[in-house]
Amino acid sequence: MAKNARVAASGQSERKRQxxxxxxxxxxxxRGYEAASMDVIAAEAKVSKQTIxxxxxxxxxxxxxxxxxxTTALVIPLSISExxxxxxxxxxxxxxxxxxxxxxxxxxxxxxxxxxAESARVPELGATLYAAGAGQLLHxxxxxxxxxxxxxxxxxxxxxxxxxxxxxxxxxRLRFRVLVGDCEMPSDAELKERATVAVSCFLTLFAPVNIExxxxxxSGR
Amino acid sequence: MAKNARVAASGQSERKRQxxxxxxxxxxxxRGYEAASMDVIAAEAKVSKQTIxxxxxxxxxxxxxxxxxxTTALVIPLSISExxxxxxxxxxxxxxxxxxxxxxxxxxxxxxxxxxAESARVPELGATLYAAGAGQLLHxxxxxxxxxxxxxxxxxxxxxxxxxxxxxxxxxRLRFRVLVGDCEMPSDAELKERATVAVSCFLTLFAPVNIExxxxxxSGR
DNA sequence: GCTGTATTAGACTGTCTAGTCCAGATTTGA
DNA sequence: TCAAATCTGGACTAGACAGTCTAATACAGC
Numbered sequence: 001m002a003k004n005a006r007v008a009a010s011g012q013s014e015r016k017r018q019x020x021x022x023x024x025x026x027x028x029x030x031r032g033y034e035a036a037s038m039d040v041i042a043a044e045a046k047v048s049k050q051t052i053x054x055x056x057x058x059x060x061x062x063x064x065x066x067x068x069x070x071t072t073a074l075v076i077p078l079s080i081s082e083x084x085x086x087x088x089x090x091x092x093x094x095x096x097x098x099x100x101x102x103x104x105x106x107x108x109x110x111x112x113x114x115x116x117a118e119s120a121r122v123p124e125l126g127a128t129l130y131a132a133g134a135g136q137l138l139h140x141x142x143x144x145x146x147x148x149x150x151x152x153x154x155x156x157x158x159x160x161x162x163x164x165x166x167x168x169x170x171x172x173r174l175r176f177r178v179l180v181g182d183c184e185m186p187s188d189a190e191l192k193e194r195a196t197v198a199v200s201c202f203l204t205l206f207a208p209v210n211i212e213x214x215x216x217x218x219s220g221r
Numbered sequence: 222m223a224k225n226a227r228v229a230a231s232g233q234s235e236r237k238r239q240x241x242x243x244x245x246x247x248x249x250x251x252r253g254y255e256a257a258s259m260d261v262i263a264a265e266a267k268v269s270k271q272t273i274x275x276x277x278x279x280x281x282x283x284x285x286x287x288x289x290x291x292t293t294a295l296v297i298p299l300s301i302s303e304x305x306x307x308x309x310x311x312x313x314x315x316x317x318x319x320x321x322x323x324x325x326x327x328x329x330x331x332x333x334x335x336x337x338a339e340s341a342r343v344p345e346l347g348a349t350l351y352a353a354g355a356g357q358l359l360h361x362x363x364x365x366x367x368x369x370x371x372x373x374x375x376x377x378x379x380x381x382x383x384x385x386x387x388x389x390x391x392x393x394r395l396r397f398r399v400l401v402g403d404c405e406m407p408s409d410a411e412l413k414e415r416a417t418v419a420v421s422c423f424l425t426l427f428a429p430v431n432i433e434x435x436x437x438x439x440s441g442r
Numbered sequence: 443g444c445t446g447t448a449t450t451a452g453a454c455t456g457t458c459t460a461g462t463c464c465a466g467a468t469t470t471g472a
Numbered sequence: 473t474c475a476a477a478t479c480t481g482g483a484c485t486a487g488a489c490a491g492t493c494t495a496a497t498a499c500a501g502c
Contacts, residue, residue: 011469011470012468012469012470012478012479013469013470013477013478013479016478016479032255032338032341034253034255034256035255037458037459037460038459038460038461039458039459039460047479047480048479048480048481048482049460049461049480049481049482050461050462050463050464050478050479050480050481051478051479051480053460053461053462054478054479058460058461059459059460059461112337113337113338113341115401116333116334116337116338116397116400116401117253117334117337117338119400119401119402120253120334123402124402126400126401126402126403127401127402127403129401130397130398130401130403131403134394134397135403138394161418164393164394165390165393165418165419165422167393167394168389168390168391168392168393168394169386169389169390170389171389172385172386172388172389173355173359173385173388173389176337176351176355177351179337179340179347180336180337180340180347180348180350180351181340181344181345181347181348182347182348182351182352182356197382197386198386201386201426204425204426205422205425205426232499232500233448233449233498233499233500234447234448234449237448237449258488258489258490259489259490259491260488260489260490268449268450269449269450269451269452270450270451270452270490270491271448271449271450271451271491271492271493272448272449272450274490274491274492275448275449279490279491280489280490280491443502444501444502445500445501445502446499446500446501447498447499447500447501448497448498448499448500449496449497449498449499450495450496450497450498451494451495451496451497452493452494452495453492453493453494454491454492454493454494455490455491455492455493456489456490456491456492457488457489457490457491458487458488458489458490459486459487459488459489460485460486460487460488461484461485461486462483462484462485462486463482463483463484463485464481464482464483464484465480465481465482466479466480466481467478467479467480467481468477468478468479468480469476469477469478469479470475470476470477470478471474471475471476471477472473472474472475472476
């Protein structure tokens, strides 16, 4: 045991392990930790239950492995490389749209639900995941804001707090409402409108003083 | 059966029912739906298990009764009655502080966790609770903003969307971070600073044009 | 005090689950 | 080709849990 996993990447054992993690992720996300049984995961992975226990000591360890794997798979939709060729308004607008769409994805919602529900039971996971996901996203956004400030196209003193402000304005209670079934999934047009309002407010607050401010916000539906 | 419950308010039966609901709320909030067993709830309520089933047909019905009871107990910390004697800045600031403190209360956090976790299993609850809690709060805030706009002390076109914007700016990712263990409970001073930033941004966006704008925000911490 | 109803403790059923064990089949690596 | 490791499926243990049942007790209204 404990052989180099990479060497065996094409081997059956490693494929089984992957299948278990994939199936486990699906079942945990779908049902939550308690309601996900090892038998169902085994069936989903097309693997015998014993095989799961060959790879993971317990249900809890499997869960932790899956979640911690997910942190490496989180993708942040903000490419600062494009920033030079764009304007703050365009870049923030497209970032905002991407972010809204991403966070309202069924799998993102399921992930959020799972993390909120289980972070009490498994404290270390939540912080790790936050750092890899939302935290990193805010940090990248702050980096971009910093860069634009140096360039003179924005005027922000505390970029970390401004980044959080922007994301807060953008998302508001939307995720909670969708999660809780208070409203349908918004259309793309509604998301775009929401993004536009947030960007426009943000630029009103943080555009350099010598630049004409945006239209007064809050007129959106 | 089905006697008027109010008449029997001083009776033993009604007291038992109350004890069951109270104990059930505590156990559900503490452990979540799945991990809360009827035996534990009975013990906590100092009641026999059969008595629970005399009052509620099933665990699920008990859960629903408890949650729907909570909706009537939600208190919104915004008294517009004080508004006339104050200024938008002062009132929003105090509202913001109250709201932040309220939402970071251990019991509020536990409630949030429970709702997020269980709204998938019991869809109708989430919407009801949202309407009674966060939704009503946003609505009251919007009402206040409307009133100040009519009075000429604010200039807002869409007050509902502005209310959500304000709450979004105020809370940002804070609840999620605390819930997930990414950060400690913030001190009162930090909460106040956070409220100040949000209020100042909000007033910059929505103060009437003839009034001097606030200091440029984002300088916090 | 009498009568009917609610409560109680605890035994009990049936179901579900995490985790183990085993004997035979398959795969892997040399 | 052979031996070690891994996989399989299914039976099994032990415990938890929702919900029922019972026989005895406490209580409320008349």
